[in-house]
Amino acid sequence: MKALITSENITKSFGLGAEKRNVLDGISVDIHQGEFVAVMGPSGSGKSTLLYALSGMDSVDSGKVSFDGADLSALKENELADLRRTQMGFVFQQPTLLRNLNILDNILLPSMRDGRNNGARLAEKAEMLMEKTGIAGLEMRDITQASGGQLQRVGICRALMGDPKIIFGDEPTGALNSTSANEIMRILAEIHREGVTILLVTHDVKVAAKTGRVLFILDGKIAGEYLPGVYDETRDNLKAREESLTNWLTTMKF
Amino acid sequence: MQMHSGELEIARLSAFAEQNEDVADFQVVEFLNIDGAQMSFAGGSLADSIQDNGLAVQGEKFDYLLDLDGNVITVSDGEIYVPIAYIQDGTFKVGDGIAIVGKAFTIAGPFRDSQMQPLLSSSKRFLVSANDFAALKQSGSVEYLIEFRLKDLSMLGAFETDYVSAGLPANGPTITYPLFRMLNAFSDGMLAALILLVSVLVTGIAFLCIRFTLLAKIEEDYREIGVMKAIGLRVSDIKKIYLTKYAAIAAAGSLLGYALSFAFRGMLLENIRLYMGESENSSIAMLLGVVSVLLVFLAIMAYVNGVLKHFQKISPAEAIRFGVSQEKSAGARHFRLDRIRLIGTNVFLGIKDVLARTKLYATMLAVLVISAFIIIVPQNLHNTISSKDFITYLGIGDSDIRIDIQQTxxxxxxxxxxxxxxxxxxxxxxxxxxxxxxxxxxxxxxxxxxxxxxxxxxxxxxxxxxxxxxxxxxxxxxxxxxxxxxxxxxxxxxxxxxxxxxxxxxxxxxxxxxxxxxxxxxxxxxxxxxxxxxxxxxxxxxxxxxxxxxxxxxxxxxxxYAKVSDIDEYIVQTFGSTIDSVGKASYAAIAVALTTAALVTLLFMRMLVARDRYSIAVMKAFGFTNSDISTQYIARSIFVLMIGVVLGTLLANTLGKALAGAAIASFGASAFEFTVNPWFAYLLAPLMMACVVLAATYFGTLDAGQIKISENIKE
Structure with missing residues (x-):
């Protein structure tokens, strides 16, 4: 498979002098097109920092990140913004929606930046995505009038509006109850089946067990890689995958 | 004061004054009208003066002509004292020579005249010694100033009736205290009223600024305030922390202001001192200054205390969790993103934000409304009094030439x-x-x-x-x-x-x-x-x-035999200095308003960026560029600016007109219509406001570009 994202020996540190801490310490990793990858690791290990670095949302101190062959460090601020808007989708732990906008406008927001003359067509697409993710009928509601699970699905709809090549998820189920978390993972799996690459950061074994590849980060380095293969709910035993992953995680010394 | 030309029987007047119970004092002063062309000096003569210039001697009982220290002037032969206005406008300098009907005098100084000082008063007297007056008496026409001081000013109407009924001399204008007040009010009073109006409005803006600053600080400390509430500190305890800090700042500011007032006192009060004299109660003035400063300090502290009541509304859980206030969005529900065509997403987001957070933007709007008001009202007033029509408010028809035939x-x-x-x-x-x-x-x-x-x-x-x-x-x-x-x-x-x-x-x-x-x-x-x-x-x-x-x-x-006047020249000579002063004050008001609008916008935008860092991070994460964000803030500014300028202009032409009208009515002229310069009021003023507000918005939102997505995306 072709590598969609390639990182070569990337480093990133925070603090100065004695306080300096290497959060990413020479990570090289490829994320291939069509993969469903989970990044795991203890708190402070650099999981989210890696996600932000691979998506171009944050710069690295050294090393190189390429997206679809383009060196992200060579891109200007506006080019990076265009890339995020047109080729990437993001789902965060919190829904990250704008309070002043209703649910439909939140979904439309990034795509409307370029397509103000296509409002009706984009609204139709948004409604279709809302239907698909089970939140049809909430279009005109304020975000305060929806549950956490519903808002996370709003975030997914927004991420899908630009037909992205990849969706980055930073603990997308972290703030949800198990029912909502399962529903979000079901939607992400469906999106993945449609060919979208997914890279998500998670603490949750149940979530990671549904992905095809698990990277374990420790002290800014990739400490291990686990390849359970793509999960198929009609064929695979989820419990067994979870146990197997848990067992692997216990071998990671941290 | 009854002016009279013609024969005069002093004995009859004295008898009337003695018998009338309302009269405290009485005197007749002679005023020797001299043709302006006969009053020559190095720079020319007073031939073009629209004033009736003449000579007078020192009053015997009252209506004294005073030097700048408030002393009654004793004039030596050959000396002449001239009205302050002529020294002020540079016609004369102390020490210059002046020839009156060929007789040489040396200008010994200016004097204060309680009766004829305002330029609007049509006569001006020059003070000479009794000998010189007698020597020149045949060179001009004598007019008598029959002056009464009443025991009680409220008896003025009754006294006038008594005077007229007694058939006493009255061939000339009767000038009473209300007219003196009106003449002074139209010249210095108008400027004072204008400065007072601008000062009150700027004070209003100052309080809005305090509110801005405090809200911005509360926003910055939101999480800490939440933590303090969470660990059990009372609202009054938290308020004390802030009040102590602001008390120190307010005290320092008040003291500095008091000190500066001493530094600038001379400059600011020079004109008042020149025309009105030194206050006799300078020690009381000092005390009043201290009391005023104390009142300002207390007013600020009371206001700060009021604004800090916001603490009560802060939910500790929400503050700790989100770090920023979660004000509920409201309004503009029908203003939808998918239906915009003309304005673009960024402008939509800017306007939507203003409509959704009206309470937040109300403060900025208020400042812009007041600023527009401060810019437009003094300019309108200046235009009005500069307009040739203005004399029609003062009892003079709008002609080109006026020829007076009197005393003949x-x-x-x-x-x-x-x-x-x-x-x-x-x-x-x-x-x-x-x-x-x-x-x-x-x-x-x-x-x-x-x-x-x-x-x-x-x-x-x-x-x-x-x-x-x-x-x-x-x-x-x-x-x-x-x-x-x-x-x-x-x-x-x-x-x-x-x-x-x-x-x-x-x-x-x-x-x-x-x-x-x-x-x-x-x-x-x-x-x-x-x-x-x-x-x-x-x-x-x-x-x-x-x-x-x-x-x-x-x-x-x-x-x-006639006195021919140029009405334009009349306006220049009588009202020119007032027009000039009001003009200067109106330009100063523009500078004050623009500076204030710029500073407040800058402060407000910085506060907004600090408050919106999460939303900015979200938008940047989803592909909005820094220039998109900047456009959104500029759209907010322009939207608020447009409303502010429209409201400010409307208020200036309604409330401002009413205020100016009320002030002028209190001087004695009740009808009043603003002469509006449409280019200034509807184009230049909004344009100036737009320029400073946009520049302030640009500089105030520069920090938005520095906001890192990864650091701010988590609420």
């Missing part, structure tokens, strides 16, 4: 001669002859009063009437504000005027403001051959205004 004989024939000359003069497009006569008026209580009535066609050069209109029928009369107030008459009332021995009922058709001839005048059109003419005025308008100077010279040479 055969006035009617002379006026007719001038009128005939004007009628045959192709350069004169229209003219009018107005003749003033004294008539008796029968009051409702049966008593009689005398009023001066100006007869003629009042529609040729009409005044601006505060109520009603100019008289056009034989049975109509218009009254000056002072007369109408004293007689208790309003438009529609009837007054009984004795014309040729017969009482005739005239209906009051209009009321107008007047600063001329003592302010107590009336206008009518009826014909009368019975009463003596006091004076006549012939006014003319030129077909080609550029001919004014030549025409003035021509008429001056041709009619030596």
């Amino acid at each position: 004989d055969h006035i009617a024939e002379k006026a007719a001669e001038i009128a005939a000359a004007m009628s045959n003069d192709g350069d004169i497009s229209k003219y009018a002859v107005l003749t003033t006569k004294m008539f008796r008026v029968r009051m409702d209580d049966g008593t009689e009063e005398r009023i001066k009535v100006e007869l003629g066609d009042h529609l040729v050069f009409p005044l601006t009437y505060s109520e009603g209109r100019a008289p056009s029928a034989e049975n109509e009369i218009a009254l000056s504000v002072t007369n109408a107030n004293e007689m208790g008459k309003k438009v529609g009332d009837v007054i009984s005027v004795i014309i040729a021995g017969q009482a005739q009922n005239l209906t009051v058709c209009g009321i107008y403001s007047d600063i001329t001839n003592g302010g107590k005048t009336a206008k009518a059109v009826f014909s009368d051959d019975s009463a003596d003419i006091m004076w006549s005025v012939v006014s003319g308008e030129l077909a080609e205004p550029s001919l004014t100077d030549a025409k003035i010279m021509e008429y001056t040479d041709r009619f030596e």
